[in-house]
Amino acid sequence: MFHQPSKTNNPDYAVGYKSKLGILMFIIYAVIYAGFVAVNVAKPTLMEKHIVFGLNLAVVYGFGLIIFALILALVYNHLCTSQERRHSKNAAKGGQK
């Protein structure tokens, strides 16, 4: 009795899709993050180069990683929500029949 989900949820038919999408986006971000670490270790002086608005690569890459995380998260949520709606519509149609 004590060990169960906190609330019984409706069946989520989009689990497979969301899981694959999540892994894909995780890999994309992990590669870019690894690139940041690699540049810092392999050629740290490259980080001093001024890139845009007078900001150096270290700041642009650092801010970029933070902003890119948010963009990916919003895209992920949009795609997941669309998929969940599609599945729930299909389920509702199936129920009406």
Next chain:
Amino acid sequence: MAFIIFAGFVTFVLFLSFYFARQTQSASGFFAAGGQIHWAVNGISFAGDYLSAASFLGICGMIAVVGYDGFLYSIGYLAGWIVALFVVAEPMKRLGKYTFTDALDSTFNSPGIQLAAGISTLIVSICYLIPQMVGAGVLVTPLLGLPHAVGVIMVGTIVIIIVATAGMKSTTYVQFLKGTLLIIFSTILVIAVCQRGLSTEPDQGGKKPYYDYRKIPAMQQNGTIKPAAAGFTFAAQQAHTTPQGELIVDFVKLAEKDRFTWWKVNKKDETIELLETASETIRGDGSRFINGIENNNELQLGSLVQIAGKSGKEANTGSVGIFKLLSLLSDKDTIVKRWKKAAVFSDGDHMVTLFAPTETPGNKIMRPGLQFKVEGTILQRLDFISLMLALFCGTAALPHILIRYYTVPSPACARKSTIVAIATIGFFYILTLYMGLGAMVNGVVNPLSDNMSAPLLARSFNTFLFAVISAIAFATVLGTVSGLIIAASGAVAHDLLDRFYKLEFNERQKVIIGKAAAFTVGLVAIILGIVFQGMNVSYLVGWAFAVAASANLPAIIMLLFWKRTTAASIVASITVGIIAAVGLILISPDMFERYGLMRSQAPFQLNQPGIISIPLSFITLVIVSLLTQKKNGQVAAAE
């Protein structure tokens, strides 16, 4: 004023706890706020949980002292949320009830997992509690004039009351409030920093005259260094003897008309000059002197020597934009004066601590290298990689973050609240760079404790901002400690006593046990907070992340994505991960220094264990899974 705002805030938080206490009668209410928190509120509360003393005090403090290297923590902490969102959030919600052990054990019902995961939650929570409690002590000293230990005891007591009265619900609303206020007032502080602009003679908006540390000529006479400038007389000196028997004078104490000051001896070819140091002297009677003047305020340092090649009045920039500020500070012709501890010694019954300046160009301040030696030896570079790995992997394995997935009604809400958290936390982390650099160049860094840089920066503007920022920082500690104590109490009451030992408690008893566990963990946290006084809180959190990532993440990931994972392999992975991470920290150079031993004597020469302990935990899980396939035939169905 600081005290009134601070006391008002704490009173309100306690009122909130007692208000929600009436609604918290069940175990679900205590451990998971009944699973009914709105995702937007939960998202901000995530930020409240996550933006701990480490983020606010530790990162800003580290940036103020070592520049961009401190910002690496911001990047790593935020990147960790990607793992939480894309990999962990929804499955955790689907599989668990109150604790992450529930999720791990959802397909096995294994006592071994319950025990290992429960203990792991306890250890990680305590590792994470240490820096929070250290942060509490750091805050209370300048705010209320109380000793470090009193601050720690005070926070511990308030948090125990918050948790023991209303559990997760009050904790959530405290976090929500704190998260919101933190973002608002940090933004105000950053705007103020940009409006003040940069100057080579920072006078805190005219409130505190800029003190220019002096340089005078000197000469050597019969083994002593004497000043060759009017108004100074020799008083004492600190010297050491080389192995060849040569006497080297390091520091000289000079008498001026109204005070004694300490000077660093700088020999260049045949000429000798004395550089004034920043000093703290504690006399035998307990009186405290800063730069030779009796003073109980903090020592505050840090300024620019040159801004893009200019110095003096013509260097003043006036108000600058957010990009211009960073651009000027990263200029190679901008020079930052940073202060490092140069010596600690006794002079009669006086205990003297000296800080000497070093000048660092802006291009080096604004890229990694001052703290993490990315241009150093292979081991030093591995240390950096290890830290970045632990920060990336640690977030999604922190127990107090994982339990917040059970406070929302559905997996979709868990996902949405994570996105709100990423937006809020990401924005705050960008602000940390401005707050840290603002402290670095505005003469507000206390070299005895860099953790106070952000609040002291606020004080350089006005007392109200300082009081509010300090109250928020204190709430930051309260909120995070509450979340951690709930996680630890859940591990004891739910994972260990209820599920592992199968003690049959009714709902009311479960809540009582949870509260008793919260009380005990709170006491442990108080003791550790006193023991670890003086360490940078963000640095300590880096270790907590490494322990969490090593102990918990491999088990979570493999359970979700590798169908051959077995119960035995999860137990083995958690056990190996936690022993390896904690063990390697205990034999690291930083800990050897803490023990009073030589850093070079440490058997493990990395300070960050993640690069060894995380892969080791994964490998253990795979090997044990393969070895135990036929034996028990357990196959995890990930979804």
